[in-house]
Amino acid sequence: MAGISSLGIGSGVLNSDLVDQLVAAERKPTEERLAGKTQKAEAMLSAYGQLRSAVTELRLPMRQLSSADNLKAFSASSSNEDIGVSVDSSRASRGTYTVDVTSLASAQALASRDVFADRDSTSVGQGTLELSVGDKVTSITIDSSNDTLQGLANAINEANAGVSAGVIDTGNGFQLVMSADETGTANAVSISVTDDDGGTNTDNLGLSRFAFNSGMDADSGLTETIAASDAVMEINGIQVTRSSNTFENVIDGLTFDITAEGTSTVKVTQDFGAVSDRVQSFVEQFNALQSTIDGLAGYDAESGVGGLLTGDSTVRNIQNELRSILTRVVPGMENARVRSLADVGITTDWETGGLEFDRAQFEKMLKAYPDDVTALFAEQGRTSDGQVEFVRSGLDTEAGTYDINVTQAATRGQLTAGAALGDDFSISDANDELSLKVNGNLSVDLKLTQGTNISQQALLDDIQAQLDGNNALNAAGVSVQAALDDDGNLTFTSSRYGSESSVVLESAEDAATFGLGSNTSTDGVDIAGTIDGRVARGDGQVLFLNSGEGGASGLQVRILGDQTGDRGSITFVEGVGERTVDTVTRMVGSEGVFSSRTESLNRDLEEIQENQARLEERIAAYRERLVSQFSSADSLISQLNSTRDYVSQQLASLAPSNSE
16 A cells, blocks of 8 residues: 555546445445444443342342341340340240359469569579470479579460460569469469479479479469359359350350349340341342343333344343242142242232332231241251151252161260279379360360379269360360260260261370270261152261252251161251252353353454454455555556657647738
8 A cells, every 4th residue: 555645647547545435435334334233232241240140139038038047137135234144046946044143154263482683693593394284294394494483484375275374473573373264264374393403393492382282282382372163153043054154055046145143134035027028138139139120121112213132032040030930839838827938928910020028917927927928938848757857959859759778877886895884983194184086186184183092973074074175175176075884884975976076095104093994986887768750868867868869969968766667757848048049049150041151242343343253354455455456547647648649749849920
């Protein structure tokens, strides 16, 4: 296209402006058609984006309603602000309780009897301190590098022994103070000394000045400034003790946090208003979706104008699928007192396509038939055997009734002594330590209370108290029960069921004292059986089917007790909330209708861009062809003009001169 500016010199007509006009005329129809297609595709993408967003927004309120716990919504109140109460709706139930707090939990505090002249230079003695807090034992070495009061405090703090230490300036000298990190008698501190270079380990000279246990003389070692104590409360006259001021698992679903002694009346009621609010949120979100659909796909009969997605099959399919879920009788509830949303006051306005919510009707039905209303929205498994519990379903679980058969009941791991436990005992340094390995990975160290003439029951109570207060077990949410079998042998049984359950004796001082000189450890076994006639897998007490196992695929049930054989059936009901969540998830997922439509539109845009590129190539070729043709024509015209001028000159020269 170089030299196009010279066009028209020969003719004065075939110039670059004329080329531009002809090229523009050639480009315009196709360019306008491609621009129109681009604009429509982009508008459609935007419309589907709005619709997808509105459909996705429906998932949150329905996910809340798909949880049975959210349809209970209990609330708790306390008449005394010093006795706080919180509620877990998944486990709570209605009730009124009289609470009387008689004691708060406190952490033990100790102080040195001796007052030291200096915190950073005066020697405190060298040797080893052994700190016992609960089931944790920590050794701390005091040598020339930390043989001062401050050095001792720092060493204790750095050891992470469950004890904090500090140095107090009394004005007359310095004293060491220590306190347990946790409250309760189970976290009381015991300190012993070995290798004391200032005398014996118990003469209160040198490092032994920092020894302490509850049985020491009143004038020896450290002094107890605050005794470790447990929190004690009575609930409806029943005494309950905890090591902290938080009481959990006393009443199902309730947690008490106490800050002072006193009494309170605690009421647990079902919060019907909170559940109604969740349903109202769903109704509003569905109506917002319907409003979005009306704006994108509606049609005004008077003006004859429709929305961008009017008549779109994707929109129709979405509406039809959601309406089918929301207006149907829930499968499995055909004979229930609540069968559909209309039964609880949620109806369709056929003029607008939106939903209407009768709050009073809903709360009336929720109060009268809570289980049916729960099943209406959430998934539910109704079992015919009282010792069979529904755990959960899978994505492929279908509504229906499925038979359950157990061929092997789940058991718990147990350690059994080889000899009967005696009638009374003397517990001393020689036999007060016992170590267990629980469930394969939990090390449990017990340190029994020393004493003489201890009865068999007192020993069992002490062992159980040690187990109940064990930090490792509590952190793992596991418990171990100590008891006697029919032969009088000591047993330790894990609370966990299944093949991962076990109790093994790791060590015991004078094991024969407890009949553990010989012992047997039996691992637990997982449950085995069938669901819907198909062989199921077992995990502890939970029996389940994997995906691809028919209508009951993904179904999980917990089987209690040790009965084998026929265990009745379970009827799985997939409520409106659960079904809607699954449907919306599928719609907006990578394989859903929105992905399919947007991928198609994006392919259209790519094709339009390819057509645009081809148009540019064609127009460029067309321009070059015009320039070439115009250049040739212009050159010819220029030659003709030159010939004309030459002929004119020759003719002029042949003409007779006027002067002659």
